[in-house]
Amino acid sequence: MRAACFSITAASLPLPSTSSAASGPGRRTHASFRCSTSGRGHRGGGVVRALDERLLEAAAPAPAETEFEDGSGIVEVEDGGEWEGKEDSDGLGPSEDQGEQDQRKNRRRQQQEDDAATAERDRFKLINGKEILQEKTYLVGVECKRDGGDNFSIEESLKELEQLADTAGLTVAGSTYQRLSTPNPRTYIGSGKVAEIRSAIQGLDIETVIFDDELSAGQLRNLEKSFGGGVRVCDRTALILDIFNQRAATHEASLQVTLAQMEYQLPRLTKMWTHLERQSGGQVKGMGEKQIEVDKRILRTQISTLKKELESVRKHRKLYRNRRQSVPIPVVSLVGYTNAGKSTLLNRLTGADVLAEDKLFATLDPTTRRVLMKNGTEFLLTDTVGFIQKLPTMLVAAFRATLEEISESSIIVHLVDISHPLAQQQIEAVDKVLKELDIESITKLVVWNKIDNTDDPLRVKEEAEKQGVICISAMNGDGLEEFCNAIQAKLKDSLVPIEAFVPYDKGELLNDIHKVGMVEKTEYMENGTFIKAHVPLPLARLLTPLRQQVAAAAAL
Ligand SMILES: Nc1nc2c(ncn2[C@@H]2O[C@H](COP(=O)(O)OP(=O)(O)OP(=O)(O)O)[C@@H](O)[C@H]2O)c(=O)[nH]1
Numbered sequence: 443m444r445a446a447c448f449s450i451t452a453a454s455l456p457l458p459s460t461s462s463a464a465s466g467p468g469r470r471t472h473a474s475f476r477c478s479t480s481g482r483g484h485r486g487g488g489v490v491r492a493l494d495e496r497l498l499e500a501a502a503p504a505p506a507e508t509e510f511e512d513g514s515g516i517v518e519v520e521d522g523g524e525w526e527g528k529e530d531s532d533g534l535g536p537s538e539d540q541g542e543q544d545q546r547k548n549r550r551r552q553q554q555e556d557d558a559a560t561a562e563r564d565r566f567k568l569i570n571g572k573e574i575l576q577e578k579t580y581l582v583g584v585e586c587k588r589d590g591g592d593n594f595s596i597e598e599s600l601k602e603l604e605q606l607a608d609t610a611g612l613t614v615a616g617s618t619y620q621r622l623s624t625p626n627p628r629t630y631i632g633s634g635k636v637a638e639i640r641s642a643i644q645g646l647d648i649e650t651v652i653f654d655d656e657l658s659a660g661q662l663r664n665l666e667k668s669f670g671g672g673v674r675v676c677d678r679t680a681l682i683l684d685i686f687n688q689r690a691a692t693h694e695a696s697l698q699v700t701l702a703q704m705e706y707q708l709p710r711l712t713k714m715w716t717h718l719e720r721q722s723g724g725q726v727k728g729m730g731e732k733q734i735e736v737d738k739r740i741l742r743t744q745i746s747t748l749k750k751e752l753e754s755v756r757k758h759r760k761l762y763r764n765r766r767q768s769v770p771i772p773v774v775s776l777v778g779y780t781n782a783g784k785s786t787l788l789n790r791l792t793g794a795d796v797l798a799e800d801k802l803f804a805t806l807d808p809t810t811r812r813v814l815m816k817n818g819t820e821f822l823l824t825d826t827v828g829f830i831q832k833l834p835t836m837l838v839a840a841f842r843a844t845l846e847e848i849s850e851s852s853i854i855v856h857l858v859d860i861s862h863p864l865a866q867q868q869i870e871a872v873d874k875v876l877k878e879l880d881i882e883s884i885t886k887l888v889v890w891n892k893i894d895n896t897d898d899p900l901r902v903k904e905e906a907e908k909q910g911v912i913c914i915s916a917m918n919g920d921g922l923e924e925f926c927n928a929i930q931a932k933l934k935d936s937l938v939p940i941e942a943f944v945p946y947d948k949g950e951l952l953n954d955i956h957k958v959g960m961v962e963k964t965e966y967m968e969n970g971t972f973i974k975a976h977v978p979l980p981l982a983r984l985l986t987p988l989r990q991q992v993a994a995a996a997a998l
């Protein structure tokens with residue numbers, strides 16, 4: 443039974459033509475996850491096998507007949523079966539001493555097998571209904587001189603990588619880093635470091651080595667070869683993709699993550715077939731290359747099928763959004779670094795039930811809920827996927843459509859975990875992604891969260907006041923009224939002042955104005971209502987004929 447982590451959600455795609463029947467629980471396979479050629483199979487049941495595993499399994503030679511599930515070569519025998527045909531010299535069967543010895547041996551062996559099975563079972567953790575093997579992991583980082591612009595030190599970045607590994611259900615047994623002027627094109631790190639990690643792998647019984655930066659296909663292959671012993675090597679991007687895969691709860695999120703995983707995998711397919719050539723002693727030279735082409739074609743076809751499927755899901759969501767916008771309630775989007783408390787705030791303000799937990803990337807899908815303010819006006823609050831430094835570009839691209847909802851909002855609330863030691867660096871990482879999304883023209887409100895978790899909340903509040911920032915605790919509700927007032931004030935800035943005469947037979951328009959706008963004055967007259975208010979631009983446009991009537995009357 444082996445690694446359930448680093449699996450890929452198959453979406454609803456057909457398997458590549460090279461795939462074979464699914465492997466049963468416990469079977470050793472010749473492939474593992476997307477960036478590895480070394481072997482760990484997957485536990486059967488809820489977990490879907492890795493895409494490359496499916497590809498490789500078909501082509502891998504069948505295991506030799508003498509190989510058994512535990513690789514021990516031991517044949518299970520029925521009671522006394524081992525003795526069949528082996529008689530003592532006196533022909534009466536094994537001597538009593540010998541029999542006792544063997545029974546003891548069998549019991550010991552059985553005990554060892556049971557212990558191993560229990561230990562293996564205990565290593566599985568249930569995350570979002572998926573069984574994940576808690577592999578022993580070693581983390582490796584590199585600080586390059588040319589990284590100048592990056593605000594996270596190598597130690598901080600590795601600490602975050604550890605949190606990511608923990609979120610993915612892995613057990614971190616150790617870590618190391620190296621400062622280099624430029625990464626080694628072959629192995630990313632220097633040869634001395636490779637040797638050091640190899641010793642750590644042996645000493646700590648490491649199964650996976652994770653690098654803090656994206657590695658090329660060649661680097662992955664060379665590192666795996668250098669580490670040997672079936673150790674798998676992966677990078678931060680693969681890890682983040684895997685967390686997204688574990689956490690994708692809706693069809694759209696699954697499709698987006700699968701697409702990102704396939705795009706990540708495409709340039710890395712090369713290495714999957716080289717091991718085949720090795721196994722066959724080079725006799726199938728060229729076969730691997732041919733197969734890579736076949737697989738790349740299969741993968742490209744799947745990518746385009748996925749894109750089409752995603753497009754249709756998005757169209758559906760857009761339709762729903764348009765319907766929602768028929769009453770143009772202003773939308774406020776919550777953005778921020780992962781774990782800042784966005785979902786907690788949404789839940790607190792709206793009584794929603796969005797998963798909020800102390801793990802990275804708890805939320806993948808945007809959730810929108812209505813917030814009713816004390817003065818009776820409303821706005822829609824949207825919770826979005828969190829950001830992280832070194833966010834894989836294919837992930838930003840895959841989630842672009844989801845994030846595009848942000849671009850349709852009236853206000854963007856940038857929520858910051860001010861109690862985090864790297865709050866400033868996290869702010870900058872979020873601003874970097876926001877820049878990529880091209881939404882800088884939208885009004886922004888910076889909000890410091892988790893004020894209750896800071897050493898000196900009073901001092902932090904003073905600093906916030908100086909900077910014109912709102913301080914809240916989404917957890918205990920501190921500062922939420924101030925937060926709503928600030929939203930209201932910002933919304934007012936984004937509203938258009940109008941004066942209109944609404945006839946009594948158009949009463950529903952008055953309702954809309956009250957719901958989404960800010961009414962300053964209403965006067966009930968003989969044929970209708972005169973209203974002075976601030977409303978969102980789309981509603982102001984809708985009211986144009988009624989506004990003209992007022993303007994015309996004033997001109998008389
Ligand atoms: N002390 C304290 N903890 C908070 C506060 N707000 C949120 N948290 C905790 O912070 C953790 C993360 O909260 P979430 O709401 O899941 O954070 P998020 O920004 O939605 O995270 P992602 O979905 O991963 O992007 C949870 O354990 C919350 O209980 C707060 O005001 N004070």
Ligand SMILES: [Mg+2]
Pocket residue numbers: 784785786797798804805825
């Ligand atoms: Mg969340």
